[in-house]
Amino acid sequence: MLSQSSRTQIKKGAHKAVFDVDKLYQIIDESLIAHIAIAEESGPVVIPMLAWRVDDAVYIHGANNSRLLKTLQQGGATCLTFTLFDGWVLARSAFHHSAHYRSAVVFGQFVSVEDAQEKDRLLNHFVEQIAPGRTQHIRLSSKQELAATKLLKIGLDEASVKISAGEVSDDKADLDLPVWAGYLPYRTQVGPLVPVKELEGETIETPDYRSAYGERWHQRP
Template sequence: MTDNQTQFSVTPINKVRVSKRANYDKETVHAILDEGLIAQVGFVQDDQPFVLPMAYGRIGDQLYIHGAKATRMLKQLKLGLPICINVTLVDGLVVGRSAFHHSMNFRSVNIHGTARLVEDEKEKYDALVAITDHLAPGRWDETRETTQKEINATTVIALTIEQAAAKIRTGMPIDDEADYALDHWAGIVPITTAFGPAIDDTRLKEGIPVAESIRKLTSRR
């Protein structure tokens, strides 16, 4: 990062080819990560590439993923493998007058770095809280206390957000100038992520209301 810590340094690893869509602002990167729900985690094992979707959480400049200790991916990542994490938010279909100029409006973040096994007990606990509350803020405090056995059975991997870049596309299709006179519809089809009404577990005890964190989540507009 630069000295003022507001921008990520541009390197051959994180440089976005289309510069007009690049954003290296730390606040922008964090905002996209905080709004996203799924991280695509890429790594190479024995010369074979893998990309797997994972829930995640962020604390400052640390991004955390977790899973069962027996998971093949986490067994490999805890050895300190290079990884790439992508989070993408799709905001709309961009429909041009030609198939060539169809696109999407989106906000995405790519992070490159080296996986780190979280061994400190407090950091591991805080990471698990962050991952849970990333899905539904405040949910951790509404659940029963996590047991030490459950914590011991979970692997937590951290990645420092140092080599990062956001790529963002907004606006209407960019057609060839001659095509604007054609009789083909063009425009944007917005895409939004919405949470539907909560559905009670079929074995939920009678009289238990929907949790506060879930009510807040489903009331978002």
């Protein structure tokens, strides 16, 4: 169960709060993009970053001279948000139109991963997450590439999850209106793979990464 704090308490739409840690993991693993907040002298900034989970921590990476990573490495408090948009809720009135979504918010501080072997393992874990088996075929990172990459870690000790998947919420007075009501689902389709032009005429076999995406993997008509 997710830990609860004053920062993770959901006040608006509290009935949409979810406390199952597996839901938190699912949202992070499917999103893989975190919007990360930092406070600068010129004002607050929110930057989207690739982010992945290993056990109960989230990792981000970038160049050593990254403004965001330099700021986060100093250990200041930050907030990460992950959002999956699942569709529109179309009501009989404009006021009650809404959306289906899954979202997660993580609070805490980042710490730097300095050990080169551990850094290599975690970066390869990310590659394997998006393309299972790929690290067996590609050239892995060199010492120079690892040294040029900053890797940061944040724990999932303080996080909240909010899921909106409810019914159309029309006023009783509007139920008899001759208006269509229902849902406009959004679905993410992954694949098929598109080769680079340099592979035209080559006999390199196309890999199969569908195991990482389940029902999101594209289905041939």
